[in-house]
Amino acid sequence: MSKIVAFANAKGGVGKTTLALSMAEASAYLGKTTLLIDLDLQINASITLAGDCIDDMLPWRRGQTIEDYLEERWHGRVPTPLNYIDRSQRVHLLSGSPSITFFERRVLVWRDTVFEARNCVNFWMLDVLRTARQHYDLIVCDTPPGLSLLAESAIKSADLIVVPQIPDRLSTQGLQRYAKYFQEDLELSDVAHRTVVFINMFDVRTDVAETYAEAIRRESKLPIFPYRVFENQYKAKVAFKEAMDISRTKRFEEVWSSVDSDVLAATRELWKFLGWIEGEGAANETGTSGIGSGAASGRKRKVTSGT
Amino acid sequence: MPEQDVLYELLPAEGDWISRDAGWTALSERLGREISAEDFDRLIWLLGERVAWNPHDRLVCRQLGTGVPQLPSTIETERDIEGWFERFVWKRAARMFYEPPPLSLSIVVQNTARVGSSSGRWTRPDLSMACISRYHYAPVPSFDLFSFELKMAAGCNMLAVHEALSHTAAAHFAYLGLYLPKGSREEMNLPSMLEQAQHHGVGVIRIGDPRDEASYTLLLAAQRQSPSPAKIDGFIEERFDEANRLALRKWVHR
Numbered sequence: 001m002s003k004i005v006a007f008a009n010a011k012g013g014v015g016k017t018t019l020a021l022s023m024a025e026a027s028a029y030l031g032k033t034t035l036l037i038d039l040d041l042q043i044n045a046s047i048t049l050a051g052d053c054i055d056d057m058l059p060w061r062r063g064q065t066i067e068d069y070l071e072e073r074w075h076g077r078v079p080t081p082l083n084y085i086d087r088s089q090r091v092h093l094l095s096g097s098p099s100i101t102f103f104e105r106r107v108l109v110w111r112d113t114v115f116e117a118r119n120c121v122n123f124w125m126l127d128v129l130r131t132a133r134q135h136y137d138l139i140v141c142d143t144p145p146g147l148s149l150l151a152e153s154a155i156k157s158a159d160l161i162v163v164p165q166i167p168d169r170l171s172t173q174g175l176q177r178y179a180k181y182f183q184e185d186l187e188l189s190d191v192a193h194r195t196v197v198f199i200n201m202f203d204v205r206t207d208v209a210e211t212y213a214e215a216i217r218r219e220s221k222l223p224i225f226p227y228r229v230f231e232n233q234y235k236a237k238v239a240f241k242e243a244m245d246i247s248r249t250k251r252f253e254e255v256w257s258s259v260d261s262d263v264l265a266a267t268r269e270l271w272k273f274l275g276w277i278e279g280e281g282a283a284n285e286t287g288t289s290g291i292g293s294g295a296a297s298g299r300k301r302k303v304t305s306g307t
Numbered sequence: 308m309p310e311q312d313v314l315y316e317l318l319p320a321e322g323d324w325i326s327r328d329a330g331w332t333a334l335s336e337r338l339g340r341e342i343s344a345e346d347f348d349r350l351i352w353l354l355g356e357r358v359a360w361n362p363h364d365r366l367v368c369r370q371l372g373t374g375v376p377q378l379p380s381t382i383e384t385e386r387d388i389e390g391w392f393e394r395f396v397w398k399r400a401a402r403m404f405y406e407p408p409p410l411s412l413s414i415v416v417q418n419t420a421r422v423g424s425s426s427g428r429w430t431r432p433d434l435s436m437a438c439i440s441r442y443h444y445a446p447v448p449s450f451d452l453f454s455f456e457l458k459m460a461a462g463c464n465m466l467a468v469h470e471a472l473s474h475t476a477a478a479h480f481a482y483l484g485l486y487l488p489k490g491s492r493e494e495m496n497l498p499s500m501l502e503q504a505q506h507h508g509v510g511v512i513r514i515g516d517p518r519d520e521a522s523y524t525l526l527l528a529a530q531r532q533s534p535s536p537a538k539i540d541g542f543i544e545e546r547f548d549e550a551n552r553l554a555l556r557k558w559v560h561r
Binding site for chain 1: 408
């Protein structure tokens, strides 16, 4: 059954795009037909997938982006979203657009209320996602930092919202606010079940990462804004940055080099959360009740080793 | 009952559109208090996929079903295969026909079985796919038109090969899609059909079960033909719908 996964966090630089791309590529590698929808105006995922092609070939220069589709809807036309997808890579791409924010601004000005603008964008996006659900096993939405109408729509429709999180003080504080935004502003149902935090850029050089990783796990049990947590983590590692700079014509193992097994392990855990393979995310079974309790229980976190 | 459910109950059951103002007024009356525009729009937001929203005319209606046409679960006619085969083409064709992959690949898929003139027996394939691909050292985008002729087991004979071949008048690659479950009586025709198809450069895809992508097997890759550009233009103008034609023009002439 087709699933939509939104990678979202109001905070920038937490690795949303790297995580979205790695899991999308691993899922395609493991046999799922996968579409990545880039909703970020920085279009980093699109650039990574479109590769080092000359300018004219880039989707955002040939009118084949999510904004171009929405622009048609704005004018009252109803093209098939499938025509806007680039299929040259293992992961198919509905490219982002650097000017998507201006489009959203236009919709906001055009409508009476913010909710009406949200509804417009949401129903257009629903058409994209419904069509995509018919043709893809997995639809990955890479959202921008902060809040945007498109990101909200993707989050609302997502079967799973993956929140990449750096284990540090500021990120940990922002997480509760973000969960609150899901629940109170977006009025999402079943937030606890749909939200899964992924601890990213785990820095083994200090105790800070372990301390705050445990805090994230502990807070996941708070009754007000509960969420689930991936057992797998990505460590801060050069290979992740390098992977964003490698041609996608190369094989999966070459792109993700020394971290390919970590990417596959994390992706398999994503599949568990999606119900594609047996068992739920292992983190749900744990009952961490304080900083360091994971280690105390003898359970070893799956953190990538070496740099 | 939550307010959004009250609103949903007020919408016409048949899925007819009503105006936002009418819905707003009716809801205010039902709840016995004035509803603001923002409150009304918020309730529409909460209803999500249960309603459809036309932003231009500010109309709202109940969303019937998923809003996505369901593909037939039983396969009895060629028509039952079309939707499944179209889905297969959208999902898998890029990998099947373009290896190694180009720098970019954009495709439109058109059901041409029932679009345009119906005169002439072999004038139109069941499905067509137009692809624009780009390469590092090609100065212009490459354009390929694929045709697909679908046949049920009963139609697996030499005539089917020639019917697919006739489409090369306008298509660069002509394919024959054979719904031929294992153990079919017509399997005995396959060797001679493949021989003829190879001779003419027609590609053959065998379909074990249209609903199961794993059962689609490329038996023979089509050879590229050189139809006249005028024929291709004429074919696309006549058989492709406007949205697909516009998309192609945009990609070719940007």
